[in-house]
Amino acid sequence: MKWKQLIRNKPLAIGGGLIVLLLALMVTSLFYTPYGPNDMNTAMRLAPPQADYWWGTDNFGRDIFSRIMEGTQTAFLIGFSSVAIGLFFGLIIGAVAGYAGGWVDEILMRIIDAKLAFPGILLAIMLVTVFGPGLGNTIIALGVMSIPAFSRIARSGFIQYKEFTFVKAAVARGAGPLRIIFRHILPNMTSPLIVAASLRFSGSILAEAGLSYLGLGVQPPDPSWGRMLSEAQPFIINAPWYVLITGAVITAMVLGFNLLGDGLRDAYDKQG
Amino acid sequence: MRFYIRKLLTLGSTVLLVSVITFLVFQVLPGDPAEIVLGVDADPHQLAELRQTMGLDRPAAERYLSWMKDTAAGDFGQSLRYHRPVADIVAERLPVTVSVALMSLGLTLLLGVPLGIYIARNDGKLPALLLSAFTQLGLAVPSFWLAFILILVFSVTFRWFPTYGYVPWSENPVRAFQSLFLPSLALAVPGIAVVIRYLRNTLLDQLRMDYVRTARSKGLREKIVLYRHILRNSLIPVLTIVGLLIADTLGGSIVVENVFALPGLGNLLITSIGTRDLPLLQTMVLYIAVIVVCINFVVDMLYRVIDPRIRLKR
Amino acid sequence: MASALLELQDMEVAFTIGKKTYPALQQISFQVKEGETVGIVGESGCGKSLTSLSVMGLLPETAAMTKGGIVLDGKFMEPASPERWGAVRGKQVSMIFQNPMSALNPLMPVGKQIAEMAMTHLSVSKPEAKRLATEMMVKVGLSRVERLYDDYPHQLSGGMMQRIMIAMALICSPKLLIADEPTTALDVTIQAQILDLLREMNRSTGTAILLISHDLGVIREVCDRVIVMYAGYIVEDAPVGDILDHPKHPYTAGLLQSLPGADKRGRPLYTIPGRVPALADRRSGCPFAGRCPSATDLCESVAPDLLQAAAHHRVRCHLYANGGRAV
Amino acid sequence: GCGSSNNSSSNGSGSSATGGTGASAPASTSGGKVKGGTVRVAMATEPDNLDPYLSAATDTGSMMDNVFDGLFEGGENSDLVPAVAESYKVSEDGLTYTFTLKKGVKFHDGSDLTSEDVYYSYAKLAGLNGKKPLSSKFAAIEKIDAPDDHTVVVKLKAKDAAFLAANIVGIVPKDYEGHSAKPIGAGPFKFNSYTPGQQLVLERNDSFYDKEHAPTLDRVEFKFMPDANASVLALKSGDIDMVPGISAQGALQLGSGFRIVSGPQNMVQLLALNNSVEPLNNVKVRQAINHAIDKDVIIKTVAEGNGVKLGSNMSPAMKMYYKEGLDKRYEPNAEQAKKLLKEAGYESGIKLTITVPSNYKFHVDTAQVIAEQLKAVGIQATIKQIEWSSWLEDVYNNAKYEATIVGLTGKLDPHEVLGRYETTYSKNFFKFSNSEFDNLVGKGRLEINPDKRAELYKQAQSILTEQAAAVYIMDPNRSVAMKDSLQGYKMYPIQKYDFAAMYYTK
Amino acid sequence: MTEALIQASSLTKHYPVPRQKLFEKRHMLRAVDGVSFRIAEGEIFGLVGESGCGKSTTGQLLVQLVKQTGGELFYQGRNISELSDGEMKSLRRDIQIVFQDPYSSLNPKKTIGWILEEPLIIHRIGDKRSRRKIVAETLEQVGLDPSYAGRYPHELSGGQRQRVGIAAALVLTPRFIVIDEAVSALDVSVQSQILNLLKELQQKRGLTYLFISHDLNVVEYISDRVGVMYLGKMVEIFTVGEAGDGPLHPYTRALFSSIPDVKMKRERVTLQGEVPSPIHPPGGCAFHPRCPLATDKCRVTAPELRRVAAGHEVSCHLYEEANDTP
């Protein structure tokens, strides 16, 4: 019954399907890829898709499919870690601001405002320039980029739920602030946070692609779709499949998480 | 009155924080700006001279304070790379970035709002579904990729628009428009998608509101209910989104200007990072951030125009 | 005897959720005569609002009239005819709602919202509409109307907003005013003012009123006749005094008995066990059988018809099957 | 071979020029060569300063070289061609240089170029005007004399074989300081306008002194386009006429209607090894790495075949000084590499971090290939990308690295190339130290006889190769793509675009 | 009268109003403005008044969900504001509250069992098994099957939820419960069930209630004494039923006459106008602008709450003279 409802929710079904597919690809890539992702076959450079190379090869003669598979790991790593960072700090800032209110709120929100004044990609560019490009720093930069989104949601959630009578009731029964925050308010905020996390996930994937284009993203030898896409760019006329396939995979993941987020929102809306 | 003063104060404090963040970030930038300017085989004489003119021989704290002081006085210093006042350089580049941002904002609203209304009115029907799917795609495509596809299709294949460059409005408005159209479009696509989705959702939400029922019970025609009653109420949440979009648009212009070789701030920013042109970088980042802050301020004010509940509080 | 202004003929309204349909209103037949004030009472979820919305042609999208129909002022109302409804709504029938705050457009000055109504139906110019609106605002007891005209809903108190709603509803002098719980959100003192106003309006303009409330006291104050609904059915329909003083249906009787008051101090209140069944839980037989103290096996299996138990008194109960006759 | 036109390869066929060139189309048509026309050139970077003495960027130099002329010009074969100077003499002791100037040379503002101007220019560069010297190449000047309008006598403090090549620097008019805004030179093109972020426009100097080499093009417009792919698309769509320094991949996208000229650009791309850190301080390990790397594969994949394999730190573009055959010293041989590693005591393999400047895609790509190749002989290479500025700081200045890939740009004088490996050289980031080498290079600096000098440097190259100071990979070709109708482009051992020699054909 | 369990003396709660103009004086919203009353052990004290007059605020002051800005509150003779944190926590076991909205007063993400067990965990009462037992017993006491422990609030009807709300207040076996509009959102048939339950619990356990409602019929039915509030002030406290002598204050009278009666249509005193803003309450007697009997004195001097008879206090100038003369 519940399953049927979820499937009827089309965005959720399509988005979830895409994500599951990509997850499966990632899990497989941990054990098996058709070719070594870095194995070069200089005799087969920029080969179009064919039986041996499903999605063709790149300019070093590496198997694009294997590299895309390998790249799922980085993509999920970037997505999950940056969202985790954003969620963790965003939640703390938002919770403190929302729960404490008053001047604490005022100060924290000023800082968030100031951070929002830097367009996300600019902030990421600044951080990556300072700390240097690379997987770890990209994740940190994208994580920092996500903090405001989460802290705003957390803050408004806390402000809203603080006034809810069930919270007041818990206070009347002697519950302390920690219990109120962790047992009463947070469980009620999971839905909007999950939705936001899903949307930020795709935001991080897109931002990584942008950073890669500017040469500031994940660096070799870590495989990255963003870098693959910008590396494929020069071959747009000679080997269009390289660009199209890489672009399509990024789009698929972003689309997947966007749809998932939308679908979850719909599902929660209906429930609430 | 009090509201405005309060708003201005928060605006001021945000700007101050922004400047501090900007400064701190660029102070920890690794690398010797002088050497980057002059290159690997720099002449030691030139290097020493440049270091001195850049003030790199002074302690950081001292540079801090003097930058703050000068900036407050409107003196942004000299670009290390271009040997010209930063203010002049920024003033040259700003119109390009602002033009692109405004055009893309225009495109976003001109396309996003009608399409959003269309989808909401035809919710569940095939064309609306296709459009929704299209907007989802628009949101999921990396912007530089989209830019290349646009160049490939509209410039290389059809030759409708130039592949690069910028023609000032004062020189030739038509060519100026042409030169800015593709970049603006590339920049606007995600925004259009966001506006469509947002407008659709709020419209559908509003449709369920009590006052809509009242409007219908008055015997108003559906069109009037939609345009006179629902749309205005839906604009408030859309306004928030547009406010946020402007920041994204300015951020996105960094990438898009690079692709289209537009002489705007975004383009200059990337070059300046490479050359560690600190005075220029700091000023540009500060500019962009202040623009965003000011736009949010304007959005706040617009809220008050649209929504009497905020304007006439108590 | 005045002619029937509104007549509902064996109307049935059902919700479609997924692939199933759930009837929410069944066998609804009643009349409202010109100038008459009729009340509808019943517990939450009995179908009071749904009844009123179907009269306005404003059923929710998931609901549809599946049987019977509505005759308004002698004309049969086609359910799917927007033009027809557009001309009727506001002009012949208008409606006010429970929560005036959310029922008014928050972004439009209240005066304009009234004038809009006049301009839609009376084909008057803007200044003329404004004049009519301010006049109407004075009539419903608002003061300083010139200033009030440009105020926004949030600047007004609940009572004032409800007066605005009434002014809006009556500006085109409709023949019927539907008021769905117009005072539930208001304080007793303000409720009293609004009820006075409704009565006054009924008296002075001859507008018939269909008043929905779950408060029997309110019904008594305003109405000539009252319809009791239960689980989508009309269970009793009679002049107000008859019903409140000598209720026939066990449900009506139960409702009256369970009312608290100073006179019942020290004694436990009468309670109707259970609650109104949800749409999906409705079953055959008398809908009230599960909660009825005098239910028999017959009630469990056979749904009673709405019978004429006395002059002007209809009851849907097997207890009165012998004395009455089917309508 | 050397960097001359006979080595240039021509890519692309047919003579069908693409349309849409409207404004830039040549004015008249007469068989082949056409007078006039505009060339729009895509440049990746903007000029750093229009003043030739304040600018340091190579790209700026190559644009402004068309505006400024010096006593000499760099020739196609790394030789010196007289420009403003008619002739010169060197004294016996090699300390005094006497230059005779051509007559009738005029600056763009119409004034004559005389020895006064040369004096002014050189005094500024050498710091003889009381200010700091602007160029260390001229710091060796002791004094300058201008006995008459057309003679300049320069006296050096010490013998310096590299001094002559320094005289390609442009001469500026006396007492004019406005070059940053409006540069004035004596070159074949005049400065027209500079729009920051957009373009630098030059126009023909009709009163150019060298009638033989007078320019034919009306205008040259340098358009600044940071994105390399976008400039390729722009060339393809006809919005641009010429893309210098087009990437090998970009060149492949063009298709017919375009010509690609390429040749060695006098750059040495190498895998620099830090000779002072374990285990790279062992020459056997360095040699093993040399044997492990197949340079041909790198040239094929990274440069699409457009590169000349190298064996030492000298490009064949430096015809005179290039020692042939060194590129054959280390043939790719995994067995040999393993054997050398074993002898060095690293049988179980080594770990190596290759630091690469992230903004050079070319080097990053090379690093990827090398890492794969090293894996085959048991060397675990990790690629660490850092920003250019960090690279300068960590690698170039402080030699905090194990291995790095970089391209060392060519110079006209061999000392500037090989001097990098001198033990005493402050930026010797190889940490290479070899007394024999130092000795050879030291002698070379003082040797004025060109042939003897060349011999010394050739010997020094052999030492570098033998000691495996680095892995010398290739001199990647400089490729310039242009419309078929654009002709006359010449390849130089330094980055130089001589638009005076270029013209449109019908 | 038995000893007072709860005593409020000049209890005051002022909320600061955000300033509208820059140099404006900071205004206060006088939600509760010097209210004094005593509630005896075992008594049901009703509190009525129009919306916004400060009923809920008073209730929340008594359970210390909001802190008073003035006045004192005594529980069993002890001044609550002098209690330490630990003492305050144990006091919370004795004083409980039931809220109006049965929808928002239960945490939607938790089962009924969890909600009912939580207070026991907070106060470290019993082990897991005994807590379960207490929960089951409490559910039975409020007329719910113990199997409801596994359900979520949204699976329950409004009446059932309100029972859970009452059960949550009962698990700690309090002595005093504030019941804030606990039956207002319910249908009459359900309302009577809950009223019966509350009355029954009160009698069985000897509980004391502060019973807040704007429904005068309900208050009259259940309370022993009723306090009437207007604009943050207590205007009258009177005893209900045979023991009392009926309300005296013009406001109380108007209020009671405004209740529509099912029995008969009767003549009413309809109050004109609406309740003024508690930010700028009228000077003198706050009720004077709407009072049909207002005199000049009422416009100037605020009356005080005075005893006019046993168990009857009124704050009105009309009833001063009679009592002033001894």
Ligand SMILES: Nc1ncnc2c1ncn2[C@@H]1O[C@H](COP(=O)(O)OP(=O)(O)OP(=O)(O)O)[C@@H](O)[C@H]1O
């Ligand atoms: N949009 C809807 N979708 C599904 N069911 C609905 C919808 N609206 C109303 N219902 C159901 O229809 C029935 C009648 O609803 P209606 O609103 O007419 O009740 P009511 O008597 O007005 O109750 P109340 O006193 O709470 O306003 C209820 O059982 C309700 O659950």
Ligand SMILES: Nc1ncnc2c1ncn2[C@@H]1O[C@H](COP(=O)(O)OP(=O)(O)OP(=O)(O)O)[C@@H](O)[C@H]1O
């Ligand atoms: N947290 C608060 N901040 C500011 N003002 C408040 C706050 N809580 C209540 N008020 C104000 O205090 C006054 C009294 O509120 P209270 O909720 O006690 O009224 P009430 O009598 O319970 O009304 P109702 O019958 O509507 O529940 C109101 O004017 C209200 O707006």
Ligand SMILES: [Mg+2]
């Ligand atoms: Mg209803």
Ligand SMILES: [Mg+2]
């Ligand atoms: Mg309250």
